[in-house]
Amino acid sequence: MVYLTRVEHFNAAHKLYNPSWSKEKNDExxxxxxxxxxxxxxxxxxxTVKGEPDTDTGFLYDAKKLSNVIKEKVTEKLDHxxxxxxxxxxxxxxxxxxxxxxxxxxxxxxxxxKEIQLHCIKLYETPRIFVEYFGVKV
Amino acid sequence: MVYLTRVEHFNAAHKLYNPSWSKEKNDExxxxxxxxxxxxxxxxxxxTVKGEPDTDTGFLYDAKKLSNVIKEKVTEKLDHxxxxxxxxxxxxxxxxxxxxxxxxxxxxxxxxxKEIQLHCIKLYETPRIFVEYFGVKV
Amino acid sequence: MVYLTRVEHFNAAHKLYNPSWSKEKNDExxxxxxxxxxxxxxxxxxxTVKGEPDTDTGFLYDAKKLSNVIKEKVTEKLDHxxxxxxxxxxxxxxxxxxxxxxxxxxxxxxxxxKEIQLHCIKLYETPRIFVEYFGVKV
Amino acid sequence: MVYLTRVEHFNAAHKLYNPSWSKEKNDExxxxxxxxxxxxxxxxxxxTVKGEPDTDTGFLYDAKKLSNVIKEKVTEKLDHxxxxxxxxxxxxxxxxxxxxxxxxxxxxxxxxxKEIQLHCIKLYETPRIFVEYFGVKV
Amino acid sequence: MVYLTRVEHFNAAHKLYNPSWSKEKNDExxxxxxxxxxxxxxxxxxxTVKGEPDTDTGFLYDAKKLSNVIKEKVTEKLDHxxxxxxxxxxxxxxxxxxxxxxxxxxxxxxxxxKEIQLHCIKLYETPRIFVEYFGVKV
Amino acid sequence: MVYLTRVEHFNAAHKLYNPSWSKEKNDExxxxxxxxxxxxxxxxxxxTVKGEPDTDTGFLYDAKKLSNVIKEKVTEKLDHxxxxxxxxxxxxxxxxxxxxxxxxxxxxxxxxxKEIQLHCIKLYETPRIFVEYFGVKV
Numbered sequence: 001m002v003y004l005t006r007v008e009h010f011n012a013a014h015k016l017y018n019p020s021w022s023k024e025k026n027d028e029x030x031x032x033x034x035x036x037x038x039x040x041x042x043x044x045x046x047x048t049v050k051g052e053p054d055t056d057t058g059f060l061y062d063a064k065k066l067s068n069v070i071k072e073k074v075t076e077k078l079d080h081x082x083x084x085x086x087x088x089x090x091x092x093x094x095x096x097x098x099x100x101x102x103x104x105x106x107x108x109x110x111x112x113x114k115e116i117q118l119h120c121i122k123l124y125e126t127p128r129i130f131v132e133y134f135g136v137k138v
Numbered sequence: 139m140v141y142l143t144r145v146e147h148f149n150a151a152h153k154l155y156n157p158s159w160s161k162e163k164n165d166e167x168x169x170x171x172x173x174x175x176x177x178x179x180x181x182x183x184x185x186t187v188k189g190e191p192d193t194d195t196g197f198l199y200d201a202k203k204l205s206n207v208i209k210e211k212v213t214e215k216l217d218h219x220x221x222x223x224x225x226x227x228x229x230x231x232x233x234x235x236x237x238x239x240x241x242x243x244x245x246x247x248x249x250x251x252k253e254i255q256l257h258c259i260k261l262y263e264t265p266r267i268f269v270e271y272f273g274v275k276v
Numbered sequence: 277m278v279y280l281t282r283v284e285h286f287n288a289a290h291k292l293y294n295p296s297w298s299k300e301k302n303d304e305x306x307x308x309x310x311x312x313x314x315x316x317x318x319x320x321x322x323x324t325v326k327g328e329p330d331t332d333t334g335f336l337y338d339a340k341k342l343s344n345v346i347k348e349k350v351t352e353k354l355d356h357x358x359x360x361x362x363x364x365x366x367x368x369x370x371x372x373x374x375x376x377x378x379x380x381x382x383x384x385x386x387x388x389x390k391e392i393q394l395h396c397i398k399l400y401e402t403p404r405i406f407v408e409y410f411g412v413k414v
Numbered sequence: 415m416v417y418l419t420r421v422e423h424f425n426a427a428h429k430l431y432n433p434s435w436s437k438e439k440n441d442e443x444x445x446x447x448x449x450x451x452x453x454x455x456x457x458x459x460x461x462t463v464k465g466e467p468d469t470d471t472g473f474l475y476d477a478k479k480l481s482n483v484i485k486e487k488v489t490e491k492l493d494h495x496x497x498x499x500x501x502x503x504x505x506x507x508x509x510x511x512x513x514x515x516x517x518x519x520x521x522x523x524x525x526x527x528k529e530i531q532l533h534c535i536k537l538y539e540t541p542r543i544f545v546e547y548f549g550v551k552v
Numbered sequence: 553m554v555y556l557t558r559v560e561h562f563n564a565a566h567k568l569y570n571p572s573w574s575k576e577k578n579d580e581x582x583x584x585x586x587x588x589x590x591x592x593x594x595x596x597x598x599x600t601v602k603g604e605p606d607t608d609t610g611f612l613y614d615a616k617k618l619s620n621v622i623k624e625k626v627t628e629k630l631d632h633x634x635x636x637x638x639x640x641x642x643x644x645x646x647x648x649x650x651x652x653x654x655x656x657x658x659x660x661x662x663x664x665x666k667e668i669q670l671h672c673i674k675l676y677e678t679p680r681i682f683v684e685y686f687g688v689k690v
Numbered sequence: 691m692v693y694l695t696r697v698e699h700f701n702a703a704h705k706l707y708n709p710s711w712s713k714e715k716n717d718e719x720x721x722x723x724x725x726x727x728x729x730x731x732x733x734x735x736x737x738t739v740k741g742e743p744d745t746d747t748g749f750l751y752d753a754k755k756l757s758n759v760i761k762e763k764v765t766e767k768l769d770h771x772x773x774x775x776x777x778x779x780x781x782x783x784x785x786x787x788x789x790x791x792x793x794x795x796x797x798x799x800x801x802x803x804k805e806i807q808l809h810c811i812k813l814y815e816t817p818r819i820f821v822e823y824f825g826v827k828v
Contacts, residue, residue: 002515003545006543009265038176041179042180060545096334191788196789305471315702355722408462451638500587
């Protein structure tokens with residue numbers, strides 16, 4: 001079994017604000033991240049898939065096709081967007097990097113071909129903070 | 139003469155939207171950057187100063203003090219903020235990386251000690267796009 | 277389960293020298309790293325914790341608080357220090373990056389809150405050499 | 415148990431071309447990678463080994479010796495070479511990064527000392543595409 | 553005056569071989585780089601332009617349009633190619649990184665709009681070797 | 691005229707301590723950098739030379755030979771050393787990164803061949819602090 005990772009990029013705005021809390025509690029818990037006028041990040045997204053390389057091509061999966069499906073199903077819906085306002089699959093939940101990584105797994109996993117398995121979504125919020133999600137173990 | 143550079147970081151939201159134009163013209167010129175719900179970046183800021191090192195210390199200027207003045211006069215006013223809405227020194231102008239680099243020079247330059255000169259503001263908008271400003275040549 | 281990583285930095289001096297061996301054997305085994313007048317590194321420290329994100333905040337754990345506990349319990353004790361002479365938790369053992377990673381785990385693990393588990397200490401000695409430690413499997 | 419990683423570098427040319435297929439099918443499947451006049455990469459190779467650090471040295475294994483064995487058995491056979499034409503252990507198979515990572519494992523594993531185990535071969539083809547191989551699980 | 557840099561990427565094969573010399577002299581001068589079966593690199597290309605930002609847009613020049621003209625005139629002619637065999641503007645000269653940087657300047661400069669000036673072509677051959685060219689001073 | 695840069699690496703220990711001052715004044719001015727038991731860094735050294743590429747080779751200068759002269763005259767004298775105690779050309783002056791960059795210029799410049807000129811010594815002390823020196827303008 002071999003693991004293949006493709007790195008993609010998107011820029012987005014968000015804020016961390018729980019509408020069931022007071023403004024004071026939001027400021028206390030989220031600090032500068034609760035700024036009502038938004039802030040944003042350059043996110044770096046690492047998508048890792050696993051499987052057996054094909055003997056005719058030597059490929060686990062064509063990295064160009066993997067890039068295309070990530071762009072179509074994920075990054076085009078997030079790039080230059082407001083995560084709280086513009087992204088249907090983040091509505092009704094906090095726009096933390098943790099929740100975003102899990103949501104990206106759920107968006108992408110159904111569209112990968114049967115011969116490969118999604119292994120990890122790794123998402124850099126800044127160069128010094130990142131989150132990893134490996135799916136639900138069954 | 140020796141040049142010393144200190145790298146600082148901030149996250150911010152912005153949009154590119156000229157209020158004297160129609161929405162159609164803004165979309166045509168700025169594309170995804172005109173998204174009315176904002177988007178954002180992790181900015182990396184390189185501040186370069188120049189001068190003669192002091193013989194007693196070997197320092198051009200203390201990098202910790204340089205970091206402190208950049209934080210106080212620049213990055214604390216930009217980090218986790220909305221450049222269009224929250225930053226007084228960007229009001230009335232487009233929030234492009236070009237204009238932001240020039241404005242950072244103007245914010246910082248008066249607060250540097252007399253023995254050093256500001257040489258360059260270099261500002262990464264993404265890992266693949268950056269702007270440099272060297273001040274007005276007199 | 278989600279994994280969150282915070283990257284911190286420290287600079288330190290050390291040497292590799294086993295006092296129960298002759299100088300000749302130390303030079304033979306450790307080469308330049310046995311230089312009696314010390315040498316040093318910019319260490320990059322990756323701390324990974326794991327757990328379930330909180331539904332109210334979307335956070336596994338506040339990255340700012342995680343940074344604060346790493347600074348208080350680990351990097352402030354190591355930054356601009358001599359690992360062999362200044363660091364109580366390294367006394368009596370060789371100051372290799374392997375041993376330092378294990379010691380950082382032991383320093384940090386008791387101070388993390390109950391809702392998260394320490395998963396990995398990853399420590400870069402140079403940009404081309406790093407060590408990982410995942411604790412004792414039980 | 416501790417994990418130690420050493421990063422090495424090599425440059426090489428290759429093409430992706432299955433000789434049992436027509437030129438048209440190769441172009442369709444491999445696109446620009448099938449260019450008959452070759453293209454090339456700066457490969458970054460991460461070799462991770464695992465084991466128990468030695469109490470006398472604090473080392474899992476001397477990173478300099480690990481570098482030497484990787485150079486002798488792997489990178490000197492690949493650097494400034496044509497993977498399809500010059501590398502005996504790639505003959506008869508497609509020169510994909512997936513197959514190259516597996517072949518590097520097979521070249522290196524027999525020459526590591528008994529006290530350490532090879533854990534992972536990670537190979538960057540470009541800064542945004544990489545492959546990992548962890549051996550055959552038994 | 554403000555400087556804007558856009559970073560692009562291409563992979564290519566080449567060899568360094570002077571056909572007016574003997575094989576022995578080529579091997580002596582170019583070493584592994586003279587390998588007749590080619591080798592290759594991931595090149596990183598930094599294109600810097602300069603000028604005055606437009607007051608309506610805040611842009612020196614649209615970074616997306618700059619990327620498009622670099623791709624059309626330069627990187628699409630180089631990516632996944634053999635620099636010695638496939639690239640018309642390198643024919644008849646040695647495929648060193650120095651010559652390639654000068655040739656990229658000559659390819660790109662006529663196609664930039666009048667309001668901006670090309671300032672620098674910076675080309676990384678490996679992460680530790682790069683070349684810069686600033687044009688002919690007049 | 692073309693500029694060629696070669697990047698080299700060394701690790702070293704140092705402290706910032708002016709022997710003509712009291713311990714209190716050293717602590718006040720240099721803070722943690724005055725720690726009497728040393729601290730250290732992974733330094734990254736960028737050496738830039740300039741000149742005209744040779745028409746027979748396409749090279750400004752052979753990057754391998756440039757690397758060799760930097761190693762022989764500079765980095766082998768600094769790597770795994772104590773800058774205050776082990777390095778003759780730093781004796782009698784403060785071991786700041788500013789002074790070290792100037793001293794590296796003076797060590798290297800006499801040994802470069804006549805056809806190239808030294809243009810810049812750029813020295814990273816940490817990933818976020820660096821110094822540049824361009825020699826004495828005449």
